[in-house]
Amino acid sequence: MSFERTLEKLKILADAAKYDVSCSSSGSKRTNTNKGLGNATGMGICHSYTEDGRCVSLLKILLTNHCIFDCAYCVTRKSNDVKRAAFKVQEVVDLTINFYRRNYIEGLFLSSGIFKSADYTMERLVAVAKKLRLEENFNGYIHLKSIPGASDELMREAGLYADRLSVNIEIPTKSGLKLLAPDKNFEDFIKPMEKVKNEIIQYKSEKKIIKSTPKYAPAGQSTQMIVGASGENDFQILKTAEHYYKNFNLKRVYYSGYVPISYDNRLPNIGSEVPMLRENRLYQSDWLTRFYGFQTNEIVNINHQNLDLDIDPKLSWALRNMHEFPVDVNRADKRMLARIPGIGMKSVAKILMARKYRRLNWDHLKKIGIAFNRAQYFLVCDSNQFEKRDLTADKIKAFILKNSTSKYDTILNPQLNLFE
Amino acid sequence: MQNKTLIYDGTFEGFLSCVFYVFEYKLTQVTIQNEYVLQNALFSENENIVTDKTKSDRVWQGLKQRASRISSTKIYYAFLSEQPNVENILLDYIQYIFKNKEKVDTDFTHSSVLKTSQIAKNVSREKHRMEAFVRFRLTKDSIYFANIEPDFNVLPLISKHFKSRYADQKWVIYDIKRNYGLYYDLQTLDFINMDFPDNFDFSKTSTDFFANEEFDFQKLWKDYFDSTNIKERKNMKLHIRHVPKRYWKYLSEKQPNL
Ligand code: SF4
Numbered sequence: 151m152s153f154e155r156t157l158e159k160l161k162i163l164a165d166a167a168k169y170d171v172s173c174s175s176s177g178s179k180r181t182n183t184n185k186g187l188g189n190a191t192g193m194g195i196c197h198s199y200t201e202d203g204r205c206v207s208l209l210k211i212l213l214t215n216h217c218i219f220d221c222a223y224c225v226t227r228k229s230n231d232v233k234r235a236a237f238k239v240q241e242v243v244d245l246t247i248n249f250y251r252r253n254y255i256e257g258l259f260l261s262s263g264i265f266k267s268a269d270y271t272m273e274r275l276v277a278v279a280k281k282l283r284l285e286e287n288f289n290g291y292i293h294l295k296s297i298p299g300a301s302d303e304l305m306r307e308a309g310l311y312a313d314r315l316s317v318n319i320e321i322p323t324k325s326g327l328k329l330l331a332p333d334k335n336f337e338d339f340i341k342p343m344e345k346v347k348n349e350i351i352q353y354k355s356e357k358k359i360i361k362s363t364p365k366y367a368p369a370g371q372s373t374q375m376i377v378g379a380s381g382e383n384d385f386q387i388l389k390t391a392e393h394y395y396k397n398f399n400l401k402r403v404y405y406s407g408y409v410p411i412s413y414d415n416r417l418p419n420i421g422s423e424v425p426m427l428r429e430n431r432l433y434q435s436d437w438l439t440r441f442y443g444f445q446t447n448e449i450v451n452i453n454h455q456n457l458d459l460d461i462d463p464k465l466s467w468a469l470r471n472m473h474e475f476p477v478d479v480n481r482a483d484k485r486m487l488a489r490i491p492g493i494g495m496k497s498v499a500k501i502l503m504a505r506k507y508r509r510l511n512w513d514h515l516k517k518i519g520i521a522f523n524r525a526q527y528f529l530v531c532d533s534n535q536f537e538k539r540d541l542t543a544d545k546i547k548a549f550i551l552k553n554s555t556s557k558y559d560t561i562l563n564p565q566l567n568l569f570e
Numbered sequence: 571m572q573n574k575t576l577i578y579d580g581t582f583e584g585f586l587s588c589v590f591y592v593f594e595y596k597l598t599q600v601t602i603q604n605e606y607v608l609q610n611a612l613f614s615e616n617e618n619i620v621t622d623k624t625k626s627d628r629v630w631q632g633l634k635q636r637a638s639r640i641s642s643t644k645i646y647y648a649f650l651s652e653q654p655n656v657e658n659i660l661l662d663y664i665q666y667i668f669k670n671k672e673k674v675d676t677d678f679t680h681s682s683v684l685k686t687s688q689i690a691k692n693v694s695r696e697k698h699r700m701e702a703f704v705r706f707r708l709t710k711d712s713i714y715f716a717n718i719e720p721d722f723n724v725l726p727l728i729s730k731h732f733k734s735r736y737a738d739q740k741w742v743i744y745d746i747k748r749n750y751g752l753y754y755d756l757q758t759l760d761f762i763n764m765d766f767p768d769n770f771d772f773s774k775t776s777t778d779f780f781a782n783e784e785f786d787f788q789k790l791w792k793d794y795f796d797s798t799n800i801k802e803r804k805n806m807k808l809h810i811r812h813v814p815k816r817y818w819k820y821l822s823e824k825q826p827n828l
Pocket of ligand 1: 217219221227
């Protein structure tokens with residue numbers, strides 16, 4: 151491996167891959183058999199964090215940034231005047247193995263611009279994964295990007311070696327996609343996703359009969375949507391996400407605040423702000439539907455199409471549904487406890503355990519670690535000095551905002567919340 | 571009534587032997603102290619407790635019957651925090667568990683139950699961080715070497731993780747604060763002590779000790795780390811929350827350019 155050349159390629163192809171925000175390495179269990187290299191623990195480990203606060207768990211690169219397409223929102227687009235490079239299959243393998251041996255990464259996330267054709271590109275991505283698994287006996291995590299339009303046979307092979315496959319929807323609406331990526335076909339995204347979904351279903355039913363069926367994409371599929379590039383509201387975005395979660399069994403949908411990289415007048419200007427807070431609110435909403443038992447419609451709907459930026463979506467829901475409160479902490483079921491603003495799932499679990507011993511009062515709740523500033527207006531417990539049942543939603547909101555520190559303090563990477 | 575201070579050897583078994591002693595003699599005014607961090611209390615009578623595997627096993631087994639697995643694990647984790655006075659929080663917790671007929675190990679309204687849980691959580695967080703932030707460097711002897719300096723004594727907790735992950739390479743993880751390490755030689759995993767040469771600088775990679783290719787990969791990694799950053803989204807506060815500064819010393823991506 152020529153070090154200087156590899157170094158240059160790595161810079162170019164890591165730089166071009168960084169706008170893909172999916173980084174999770176969780177959800178796959180690969181145990182190290184026959185004294186090979188690596189394992190996937192199921193939990194995923196962030197080995198470092200970039201200065202923008204995102205987790206680094208995988209070597210995330212493009213195989214090449216040559217592309218025959220010209221999607222307006224993409225740095226790799228044909229019309230963009232940037233340096234181009236391409237890795238050889240073996241180079242990617244060597245980098246992955248050597249980074250992994252030093253405990254820098256959990257594995258590889260390989261994506262690519264489309265050179266020549268979808269299949270030609272997909273074939274090379276699969277070749278990297280195959281080599282890692284079969285020649286290097288590598289059990290770390292591999293995430294391959296499915297190239298829109300790739301054939302069913304290649305998608306099948308990809309799933310045999312990769313832990314996760316993803317196709318980026320990028321633009322949540324058909325009309326937006328037509329505007330910004332005229333070369334792309336909506337159906338080209340759906341087809342590989344459909345194939346992977348069906349293969350996973352088939353794998354699961356076969357496994358029941360034959361134990362040794364080779365694993366197929368054990369960590370499932372994910373996708374990414376760019377937020378704030380083509381004018382959709384949060385209702386459209388979260389409804390699209392819901393559709394993909396339901397119909398394609400997606401494990402994760404990622405939301406990526408658009409980073410302006412182009413002077414194209416169809417897009418926000420260079421220098422305009424990245425909608426980070428909005429992105430964060432979308433992740434919080436996603437979280438509520440996946441772990442807190444909320445329906446998407448409760449968070450956004452025809453009458454409430456955009457998420458509030460000044461308060462989090464759970465508090466926003468509570469203020470719109472004051473008739474559900476106050477909740478009695480000593481009696482309420484898990485579902486309602488989880489809906490109290492300022493109480494997370496960890497606290498819910500602690501409350502359920504602790505209240506078996508005695509009726510809980512404010513002191514107990516504070517010790518358990520609830521966010522008192524928000525929770526105090528929405529619950530009753532074994533003390534009564536803080537009951538304020540007669541306050542209106544607007545008043546409560548004003549009190550909470552007055553007493554909370556900078557709202558940007560709450561911007562946390564969604565990856566982090568998983569493990570707290 | 572006179573206070574009694576039980577002195578033990580710093581091991582978990584030693585600590586449990588003290589607990590056994592407390593139960594055996596029904597002591598009430600008692601403090602447990604590690605002999606290496608001993609602070610002499612006035613008006614207290616010292617008693618050296620010999621570590622006894624049979625006794626410590628009995629306490630541990632009894633505990634497992636009266637508390638969930640998670641709770642007994644938390645006790646072990648909290649013990650490894652080495653925080654001043656943690657032995658006495660744990661003693662109080664264990665006494666509370668044994669005093670009651672029903673299970674009380676999840677009564678988070680009891681202060682030592684809650685404190686133990688909180689300390690264990692901190693230890694667990696550092697365990698995860700160590701699994702993430704260990705950076706191996708290839709030595710001239712073809713051993714992947716890493717040095718760490720964790721706040722808590724987490725080496726025993728991370729051994730399994732690294733053993734199953736790096737089964738086909740020789741490696742050492744060395745805790746330079748506590749001066750002991752883990753060594754995997756492709757067959758077995760052992761605790762070791764090492765002497766380092768005087769000119770060995772733990773935060774530098776010197777050609778005297780490390781393989782030539784090591785420099786290339788550190789440079790590749792650091793450049794990768796820098797190019798993957800999106801400057802429009804810079805958020806150093808968040809960055810530091812995730813990667814506290816005390817860990818930077820030994821992270822190759824945090825070193826000045828080579
Ligand atoms: S096809 Fe993919 S890589 Fe090519 S321009 Fe479009 S988004 Fe970018």
